[in-house]
Amino acid sequence: MFGYRVPAPDEAMLVSGGRRGLGGAPFRVVTGHGTFVLPVFRKTRFLSLAMSEAEVMEKCVTRQGIALTVRAVIAFKVGNDRESIVNAGQRFLSDQDQMSVLTGRIFAGHLRSIIGSMTVEEIVTERQKLATEVLDTSKAEMAKIGLHVDSLQIQSIDDGDTGYIEAMSRPHKAAIQRQAKIAQAQADQASVEAEQVAARKQAEYARQTAIVRAEFDAEVDRAKAQADQAGPLAQAHARREVLAAQTELALKQAELREKELIAEVVKPAQAEAERIRVLAMAEAERMKIQAEAAASYDRVALDRMLIDQLPQIVKEASAGLAGANVNVLNGTDGLGEIAAGLVGQGLTILDSVRKNLSGKDGAVAGSGTALEPYTDRGRPSDDDGPVDIR
Template identity: 35%
Template sequence: MQFLLPYLPLAVLIVVVAFVVLVVRGAVKLMWQVAEPNEALIISGFTRGSAGTTDGMDFKIVTGKGAFVIPGLQTVRTLSLTLNETELQVNCVTSQGIQVVVQGVVIFKIGDSTPFIANAARRFLGQQPKMESQVYNVFEGHLRSIIGSMTMEEIIRERDKLASQVRSASGVEMEKLGLVVDSLQIKDLEDPTGYIQNLAKPHIAQVQMEARIAEATRNREASEKEAEAASMIADAQSISAIKQSAAQANAETARANAAQAGPLADATARQKVVVQETEVAKLEADREEQKLQTTVRKPADAKAYAQRTEAEAQKAADISAAEARARKTELEAQANATAAAATAGATRVTGEAEAAATKARGEAAASSIKAKALAEADGIKARAEALGANQEAVISQQLAENMPAIVAAAAEPFAHVGQMTVLNGGEGINKMVGGVLSQVGSYLPALTSALRDGKAKGGAAGAGKAAPQEPPHA
């Protein structure tokens, strides 16, 4: 403890200094007042000649900074500088004598300059709520005065002008109160007499008419657009239906072709078979024709040719014999005529000789004609005998020779058909070809009968023609 004794005075001094500092700090804090940004400090008391006072003021105004206030000698109070507003609802009469209720709002505050703050402090310090009623009274009077000099149309069209005039008229009074107007707005005009409503009716009617016209125009345009859209939709649907129909038709055609593929193949195969059978029938007809040629016609022609040759040979022999006899008779007559010339009866003998020669020549000519007729009669008789013996074979041969023409005549109606559809495939083709062949078969009996009658008539005519005629005798 003894070593601390020399430091005791220093410690006491430090304690005393700290106490004094604390006391001074507390006192300074108690006396130093700072103004907020939206308020003003009004310091009254011992302030004469101090900073912040102006000529004629017995108080001090402090804004935006601090100041010492000596307790007991000075008093400090605050004055708010914030905005305030007052609702206006004033009954006015226009220059036209029309009653109108004006509704508006005034936004005001205490001015920021020292004179405004001083005026407001003298009038409203401690009584700031009274500012709203004072401002209302000021603006009510000026608003009635200005509206009384304006018409209802001017008030409606020139609200800004009305607000500006009211602010200008109240500016001096507001300055005396230490107040400034930040904004004056006319919110609404009430018209108890209905003047504004009646004034607006023509315009409302015009606007309604234009609105109806515009609506009708828009409806018409919308209807036209809808009609165009419906037409385009109908066209698109029509095109789609056409395409679908075409696709369906193609599909049906493909299905029909597929369904007919088998019958068509059968018909094609059957057609080939019919063609081959037709070729075979033609070959058989040719064979029958060759057979008829070999077995019937050629032997008959050979026999007729032999008979005709024999008849011609016999005719030639008879003609030669007749000519020889006639020559002999003529020579004998000439000889007799020559011999009789020597006699007295030469004339009679000569006449008889000439008569005998003439008779001989006539007999020779008659014999020649008779031989030729006999030869032709024999040939016709041979053909008639051949026809009588093999009539059916000859008719069959002629039918075979003319069979292509008969089949072509039976199929003639099909030559004028441009397009023919055969149903039931190969069975339909078989029925069609069988019909043609059955028609040809129905023709054959009539043709055979006609050929048989023709042959009979031809034979009879040939037999009559072949009958020999006796030549006249000279």
């Protein structure tokens, strides 16, 4: 907007031409906000509040009379308070570059003064003390011109060709070199010991590794041998099982064949042997009978005669039963029993006759006299009543 002015964040706007500022300042100080400025009647200028730098390189003489060239860097800026802005504005507003020049000159003077009261050893070894003393002595003077020093750094200290600092550092260098050599020797010894320990550990590791490797190889060899033997063992086991199965099958086949042979050969052979034995016994019996017949022809003739008369005896006995009162209780079985009884009676009679005849000193044998025919003496009479033949 026309007539409205705003300063930058690192600037202070100084407005002159109107009423005076606070504290009797010839201008008003505006920071951090804008304000209306009447054209023609008011005049506006800007003062930088940013950080600035001043470099100092000054030859100084120490309390020992040794000339030193000291190089330092100062970081400063205009103070943030209104009084510092007013003081700096009145001195540097028209030429703000003069702030660095004036600051360098101020610090160069204080640096010469303070170094003149110190020795080279103190300056070299206590640089921070030197910087602090320079800042403390320059602080009030810098505040008067509205500047605030943030830091002072002593960058270098040079004694030129005198070699004082070098000579001063030689004992320390020698001590440092001795310490360095000792440290190096200790480091070398520690390195050797470490190498020896590492070598022992490596040897132990190699030994343990060899043992483990040997055990592993042995285990692998055992596993391989077992694996190699597993095939033949399995084959032998399989063959053994096959042989056992074949043996069992052969036994079963032998048992079956034995049964077949018994059925096909032994039984028929036993039957044939039995048949032959029976035939042989029959033949032997026949031979015996023939021998006995040859030895006693007369007895054979008598037996033959009796046998020839047997049917007649049975006939006569059955004729005697013709008129008998016989009750048959069990049907056809009863009739069969009657017939069998007749035959049995005939055989009994025949046997009795044969015994009687054979007991008369052979009188009958060879006589050729025929037996008397069977009469009614042995036949039961009708007066005897019914005969119950079971």
